[in-house]
Amino acid sequence: MWQSALRIWALVKKELLAVLKDKRSRYSLFIPPVLQCLIFGYAASYDLNDVPYAVFDEDRSIQSNDLLFRLDSTHVFRRVANLQRNGDIATVIDNKDALIVLHIPQDFARNLHRGSPAAIQVIADGRNSNTAGIATSYVQSVVDLFNDNWRETHAQPAQSVQVAWRAWYNPTLETRWNMIPSLIGTITLMQTLLLAAMSVAREREEGTFDQLLVTPFRPMEIMIGKAVPAMMVGLVQATNVLLVALLWFQIPFQGSLLTLYAGLVLFLLAAVGIGIFVSSFAVSMQQAMLYAFVLIMPFALLSGLTTPISNMPQILQYITLVNPLRYAITIAQRVYLEGAGIDLLFPDLWPMVLIAAFTLSIATWMFRNKVA
Amino acid sequence: MMRDPSSVAIGIVMPLMLILLFGYGVSLDVRSVPVAIVLEQPSPQSRAVAESFILSPYFDPRIMTSLPAAESLMARRDVDGIVRIRQDFTRGLQSGNAQIQLLLYGADANRARIILAYAQGAIAQWEAQQTNPNVPVVVGPVLVNTRMWFNEANDSHYFLVPGLIVLIMTLIGAFLTTMVMAREWERGTLEALFVTPVKSDEILLGKTVPYFIMGLIGLALTFLGAEFLFHVPFRGSIIVLTGASVLYLLIALGIGLLISSWVKNQLAASQLTMVATYLPAMMLSGFLFDLRSMPQAVRVIASIFPARYFVSLLQTVFLAGNIWPVILPNSAIMIGVIVVLLLLALLATRKRLA
Numbered sequence: 049m050w051q052s053a054l055r056i057w058a059l060v061k062k063e064l065l066a067v068l069k070d071k072r073s074r075y076s077l078f079i080p081p082v083l084q085c086l087i088f089g090y091a092a093s094y095d096l097n098d099v100p101y102a103v104f105d106e107d108r109s110i111q112s113n114d115l116l117f118r119l120d121s122t123h124v125f126r127r128v129a130n131l132q133r134n135g136d137i138a139t140v141i142d143n144k145d146a147l148i149v150l151h152i153p154q155d156f157a158r159n160l161h162r163g164s165p166a167a168i169q170v171i172a173d174g175r176n177s178n179t180a181g182i183a184t185s186y187v188q189s190v191v192d193l194f195n196d197n198w199r200e201t202h203a204q205p206a207q208s209v210q211v212a213w214r215a216w217y218n219p220t221l222e223t224r225w226n227m228i229p230s231l232i233g234t235i236t237l238m239q240t241l242l243l244a245a246m247s248v249a250r251e252r253e254e255g256t257f258d259q260l261l262v263t264p265f266r267p268m269e270i271m272i273g274k275a276v277p278a279m280m281v282g283l284v285q286a287t288n289v290l291l292v293a294l295l296w297f298q299i300p301f302q303g304s305l306l307t308l309y310a311g312l313v314l315f316l317l318a319a320v321g322i323g324i325f326v327s328s329f330a331v332s333m334q335q336a337m338l339y340a341f342v343l344i345m346p347f348a349l350l351s352g353l354t355t356p357i358s359n360m361p362q363i364l365q366y367i368t369l370v371n372p373l374r375y376a377i378t379i380a381q382r383v384y385l386e387g388a389g390i391d392l393l394f395p396d397l398w399p400m401v402l403i404a405a406f407t408l409s410i411a412t413w414m415f416r417n418k419v420a
Numbered sequence: 421m422m423r424d425p426s427s428v429a430i431g432i433v434m435p436l437m438l439i440l441l442f443g444y445g446v447s448l449d450v451r452s453v454p455v456a457i458v459l460e461q462p463s464p465q466s467r468a469v470a471e472s473f474i475l476s477p478y479f480d481p482r483i484m485t486s487l488p489a490a491e492s493l494m495a496r497r498d499v500d501g502i503v504r505i506r507q508d509f510t511r512g513l514q515s516g517n518a519q520i521q522l523l524l525y526g527a528d529a530n531r532a533r534i535i536l537a538y539a540q541g542a543i544a545q546w547e548a549q550q551t552n553p554n555v556p557v558v559v560g561p562v563l564v565n566t567r568m569w570f571n572e573a574n575d576s577h578y579f580l581v582p583g584l585i586v587l588i589m590t591l592i593g594a595f596l597t598t599m600v601m602a603r604e605w606e607r608g609t610l611e612a613l614f615v616t617p618v619k620s621d622e623i624l625l626g627k628t629v630p631y632f633i634m635g636l637i638g639l640a641l642t643f644l645g646a647e648f649l650f651h652v653p654f655r656g657s658i659i660v661l662t663g664a665s666v667l668y669l670l671i672a673l674g675i676g677l678l679i680s681s682w683v684k685n686q687l688a689a690s691q692l693t694m695v696a697t698y699l700p701a702m703m704l705s706g707f708l709f710d711l712r713s714m715p716q717a718v719r720v721i722a723s724i725f726p727a728r729y730f731v732s733l734l735q736t737v738f739l740a741g742n743i744w745p746v747i748l749p750n751s752a753i754m755i756g757v758i759v760v761l762l763l764l765a766l767l768a769t770r771k772r773l774a
Contacts, residue, residue, distance in 0.1 A: 076691040084699065090718045091703050094530040098712050115562070141569055143745040144732070147712065160561055167563045174571030175735040176579045178448045179710040184566045185537050191562050198561055210519045211540055215526030216494070223529045238694075246687050333686055334603050341595070341690075342434060346441055354708060355446050356531055358454075364445045385527045392496075 055265055059273025060280075063247060067277065077243075081235045081285045085292045088231055092354075093223040099124055099183050102146040104131040109157035115168075118190050119150070125186070141173050148172045148183050160198070217302075217385040228293045229384035230353050232286050232312070233376030237319050237347065240282035242340050244323030247274055249336035252327075267412050275320045275408070282316040283309075293384075302387030310390065311379035311397060318372035318400040321407035328414040347373045372400050431596065431634040432641075435588045439645040442584055448576040450534045452480040455501040456490035459483060465513055466505040469520065472546040473503065478538040491523075500525045501535050570655075570739040578653070581646045582738040583707035585665060586730050587698075588638040593672025594679075594697040595690070597631050601680035602689040624765070628673050635669040646738070656737035660747060664737065667754040668730040672697065674761030681768040700725035707731050726757045 068074055101119070105112050119125040128146050131137060140146040151169040159166035170187050172180035218225045251257035260270055290308075293299050323340060330336035350357070350364060351373040357365055368374045375396040382388035390397075457470045462485075473481045482499065484490050490502045504521040512518030522539055524532040571578045604627075639662070646652040675697055683689040703709060704718070705727035711719055722728050729750040736746045 070685075073685070073688060076688050080691065080695050083695070087699075087718065087721070088703060091714050091722070092709055093713045094533075094709065096710070096713050097715070100712075142740055142743045144736075163561070165563045166561055167565055170564055170566045172566065172568050174568035174574070174578075175739050176706070176710050177568060177571040177574050177576055178579075179712065180568050180571070181534075181574065184564070184568075185533075188564050191564050195562055210517070211522060211543055212519055213522035213524060213536055213539075215524040215529075215532050218526030218529050218532070221524075221526055221529040221533050226527050226529055242687070242690075332603075334599055337599065337686065337690055338596075342437070345434070346437065349441050350445055355448060356528060359447050359450070360445050364441075381527050386495075 052266070052269055056269050056273050056276070059265070059270065060276050063273060063277035064280070067243065067247070067281065077239065077281060078285065078288065081239065082288050082292060084235055085228065085231050085289045086296065089224055089228050089292070089297055092227045094178065094182060095223055096179065096182050096186065097124055098126060099148065099186065100126050100128045100146050101148045101150060102129040102131055102137075102140045103127060103150050103152070104134065104137060105150075105152045106154045107152050107156040111157045111160055112152045115152070115191070115194050116150075118194055119187070122186075122190060125190075137171060141171060144173065146173070147179070148187065150187070224297060225299050225385060226381055227353075228289075228297055228299060229380040230351075230377045232289045232293070232380045233315060233373055234348060234351070234353055235289055236282045236285045236312075236316065237373050237376070238344055239285055240278050240316055240319045241323040241326075241344060242337065243281060244274065244278040244320040245327040245330070245336040245340045246333055247278065248324055248327040249330050249333040252331070253333050261415070267416050270415075271324065271408060271412050274324060275317070278320045278323065279313070279316040282319065283312065286312050286316075299384070301384055303383035304387075304389070307388075307390050307393065308380065308383045311376065311383065311393065314397055314400040314404070315372055315376040315379070318403040318407070321404040321411070322372070324411045325407035328411040347371050350374070351377050353377060369399065370403060372403050375400050431592055431631075431638070434591060435584075435638040435641045438584050438588060439581070439642055439649070442580050443577060443645065443650050446576075446580060448530075448580075449574070450531060450538065451478060453478060453501065453531075453535050453538070454499045455479050455481050455503055455535075455539075456493055456499045457481045457483050458487050458490050458502060458504045459485060460487070460505065460507045461509070463510045465510050468549075469503075469505055469543065469546050472542045472549070473539075476538065476542045476545070478535075479542065494523065494525055497525065500528075500531065501539065503539065577650045578739060579735055580708075581642070581650050581652050582734045583705075583731055585639055585642050585734055586668065586701050586705060586707055586727050588642060589635050589665065589669050589730075590672050590697050590701040590727065592631055592635045592638055593669050594676040595693050596634075597628060597673055597676030598680045598689050598693045599686065600631075601627065601677060602683065602686045605680060605684055606686060624677065628677065631673060631676075632669060635672070636665070639665045639669075652738060654738055655741040657742055660742055661734075661737050664730065664733045664747070664751060664754070667751060667758065668726065670758045671726050671754060671761060674758060674765055677765040678761060678768060681765065697725075697727075701727040704728065705731040706735075726754055729753050 067077070103116060105116070116127075120127060129136075129140055131140065131149070137149045137151065141149060149171040151171065153167070153169070156166050156168065168191075170184050172184050174180045215221050248257065251260065261267070265273070294301060322343065326339045326343065327336040330339055350360070350368045350371055353373075357368055357374065360368070378396050379393055382393060455473065457473055459466050459470060470481065470483055473479045481503075487502070487504060490499070490504075493499045494502055502523040504523065506512075506519065506521065509518050509520070520543060522536065524536060526532045568574055643661070647654060676693065679692050679696065680689055683692055700722070701707070704722040704725055707727075711722055711728065714722065733747055733750045736743050740746075
């Protein structure tokens, strides 16, 4: 037992040396994750902060001016044109000069004073329907404020029902808050899976894997010797991303670090398992890498990172059950934002153990039988 | 190339997989959200509010009577929101200060915000239907009528599926080319070719033509998928689409050649390609996340990557038509990038041989 541990330790040292001795591969392991985290943190957002818009104001009244002034003073809406003709609406939208066009009809102020509904039209560029929807909802909230104000100053009864809302775990509803904790898993998955797959594939391509098999190492020990270094690299990367979240983006951490790392270790075990599993099917480094890549794509897409799993059709929801990233993202978000304890996370922990056990035992079996 | 199953995996399987995954798996549209409606004291009025949630296609409500039970459902993530109608709701309606409380599961911020908007819509719907003369119904005074051009159905597939073309071209053009070329450099088989009387430019051309063809196949597959599986409208012309795609494919190939001539190591080359082409194509192109959501500094970074221009062009050609003021500047930028890249790639290959 002791000897076995010593042998594994020797392998781990050798693997770490092989990965870290080259300056370029050191950089490629630790710099890109932090960069990715920073860029994604700023890029991966659905919150708009610049909406170019054009106005076709046929009314030109004090009231329409007031409404436009409210839009302009949000600092989100940026007026790019005052249109004179109905026909110009199509041009500014088509050419992407404006995301939305606000059309205020001639009878706007008259209707307001008469107390009948005054309609304005919002035309949105639906080429990205998500963005268009968000922009129009911003217009709506400005109009709501205008309405409240109008009712107050014109002695009309206030809206009979008030809707008061509050969001748990993310009071200002910032996309970044759920995106960055999810990246802890996503970024480390890509790198550890590739690293594990490549470390086996490289030895096989260079023929040193066969040499390793004739040494006194047992296949199980070789497997552990390959898995542990990749997991160590993964843990360092996860820590880097966590530090960016805490120190750069300053997203408050609610849970316990111990719980988070317990989840991460299991997740990395599953990721490394899949990496070694893939490499046991590949004959060359190139194949191992391509196979790993073909797997990483659906892992990332079907993880709940960009879109919720509950939006997917049932059959894809079943497929996500074998996706370790799905569990890692749930765990990271829940521990990070909600402060969930390990008891609540149990349903997300055991599937990863199962994935690791399955992939690693198949891989061990493959290695033993291919050589024989 | 065809002898290696992994190339085929990237060239054919990957586009198909992406189309199916993005088409069926990825949707930004929120439908049938599980919510708990807490009626603390059921009355005809509060039931009417619940009814408007039940009728809405956006919600899949559960009626409950106690808030703590609903809160524990949300802590387990079984519901994404709680609509709480308090005991004094009916009384509040008469005195004009009734309140409906919405609690949202905020850990998914985008979803929470969409749910909030739909919930407000459902409540407004109920308000409009109120015929009870004792309750004054206040609508407006200003009403907003929204029209979404190019995507009246408000279907996120309309922009996601065309955007896939950029991902597929990047994968085939840049990623696959880099991998294959880096391998040849690593093994020294490319140098062996260069000592033959064939000119180096011709060799490079010969090496890239198969990937060029694979890229076009990927384009055709995505186009067919978009039209026949997801019924995305196509309002521009196929010639413009093909022309723009050829331009972007050339860019991707150029980047692939360039990276593989700089970085010898396969692992490092693949990492670099990921960071320099694939990730920007996914995150900084406007394909998934709109550039208008990003801070100025990130937008400047995004404008360095050519994927951004191609996505803008794709969305326009598919959904809006042949809008030349969008197509021409974007194409011009892509042509400029091609010229620079090809020159650099040729220089790099020659220098390396010397």
